[in-house]
Amino acid sequence: MTEPLERFEAGEYSEIELSPPHERNPRVVLLSTGLAVFAVFLDTTIGFVTFPAISAQFHTASPSTLSWVLNAYTLVFAALLVPAGRLADRVGRRRMFLVGVVVFTVGSVLCGCAPNVGFLIGAEMVEAVGAAVLVPASLALVLQSFPRERLPVAVAIWGAIGAAAGAAGPVLGAVLVDSLSWRWAFFLNVPVGVVSFFLGRAVLPEGREAHPGRLPDPLGVTLLTAGVALIALAIVKTNDWGWNSSAFVVTLAAGGALVGAFVLRSLRVPNPVIHLHMFRTRNFRWGGGAMFVFAIGFNLMFLGNVLFLTSIWSYSILRAGFALALGPLIVAATAPRFGRLAARHGQRALIVPGGLVWASGAALMLLRATSQPDYLGLFLPTVALTGLGVALCLPQISSASVQGLPVDQFAAGSAVVSALRYVGATFGVALTIACTTAAGLHLSLADFRAVWWLLLGCAVTVSLCALRLVRYRAEPQPVGR
Secondary structure (H helix, E strand, O other), X not given: OOOHHHHHHOOOOOOEEEOOOOOOOHHHHHHHHHHHHHHHHHXXXXXXXXXXXXXXXXXXXXXXXXXXXXXXXXXXXXXXXXXXXXXXXXXXXXHHHHHHHHHHHHHHHHHXXXXXXXXXXXXXXXXXXXXXXXXXXXXXXXXXXXXXXXXXXXXXXXXXHHXXXXXXXXXXXXXXXXXXXXXXXXXXXXXXXXXXXXXXXXXXXXXXXXXXXXXXXXXXXXXXXXXXXXXXXXXXXXXXXXXXXXXXXXXXXXXXXXXXXXXXXXXXXXXXXOOHHHHHOHHHHHHHHHHHHHHHHHHHXXXXXXXXXXXXXXXXXXXXXXXXXXXXXXHHHHHHHHHHHHHHHOOHHHHHHHHHHHHHHHHHHHHHOOOOOOHHHHHHHHHHHXXXXXXXXXXXXHHHHHOOOOHHXXXXXXXXXXXXXXXXXXHHHHHHHHHHOOOOOOOOHHHHHHHHHHHHHHHXXXXXXXXXXXXXXXXXXXXXX
8 A cells, every 4th residue: 555655745635534524624523622622731730830739738748759749640641652643543533632622521520529649640630641642632623624735823722722721720720729719720621521521522523544554553552652651751750759760860861762673673574653754754853843942942931930930039929820811812812813924934934033022031130130029121022022932833833733734644743743742841941850859949030041041042942943944835745854
């Protein structure tokens, strides 16, 4: 059988099996999947705000155990994204999306009812399994429902949904903690999950590989999941182990070895978890790298801002939440318009200047930040610049990475890019904590300068990666390096 990439280059764009009726309104598909994605991204951002209240309730738990309230979700999510996306392509994206919504909603209920911190950590792992299943399936359903020329717009709107959740997370989390309880941050996902499930059953078309063959290689799934989990574990434990410790080096090396074994395995079996020929496509390769670096910088920025406002400027959590909300709101408001521009001029035309605009926000903090609060004169323009930069970069990186892939690789490809994003997010959180805890509990302005320098470097690197992207056209294109 002709390889999927060769079929794509020959113009066979419809290698996908759709269950009748397959002519669905793409906007309805976007709405249905977007509800669940909103809940997932809201859950991710709201966790930083609720963490102090959770720590206070479970005060008998050790700090090391409490750290897993944040780390367990990210670790499981990153480890399972790629296998889950591959499975969605194989057994059906609608089916996997609905399963993911159910598992995520059940996990949210369990989190809200958690009697102790160990139960909460386990419940968050259940939540993460559901999120890992539904996120790549949701994006694949959007990608298969829109014409290729409109994919940048569709992915931009999909990304804007996540940005809106990011804007709501800090504020909503702070309000819930102040007025009710941290448990309601999890219970909030329940009505969203119920609506998303029943709406999805009614409107979502099924889609899967046209020539499914055998299920993904189970040994490959095990190698990849274990490898990513070990790498993520090494990253999140750096604050306890240290970057130069033997535990960090051994864990990271073991994870890398398992990922290497996975790559060798994928080259030798007919049913790999990831078709490695995807990386022969220039945009997938460079877009994936840009996404990884972007995620590091984004989490340096987000967590760094929370810590800076609350520790250096002595903002309350509620005030900090409102101060941070402008950036994601800018992303949500402008991303669809930028998506339309990307559809006309190509994603590179937006990502290159977007990375530089994003970097200018970090540069402004490096040049002008002091220990004296100055929201209107400093932080407001900084948040506006970084929000604009993120809007120019994030949706365009997502669409550029997967747009040139064969249709029956959409979920697997988007899962790889999403996994790179969340592994990068873990790395960004670890770097932020490493920079801001080097001096102990007494944080100073100097601790945050390292965060801003790292953010500036990440933003510039995103622009450099984008220079390697090519504009996608419907006609056959040669595979570039």
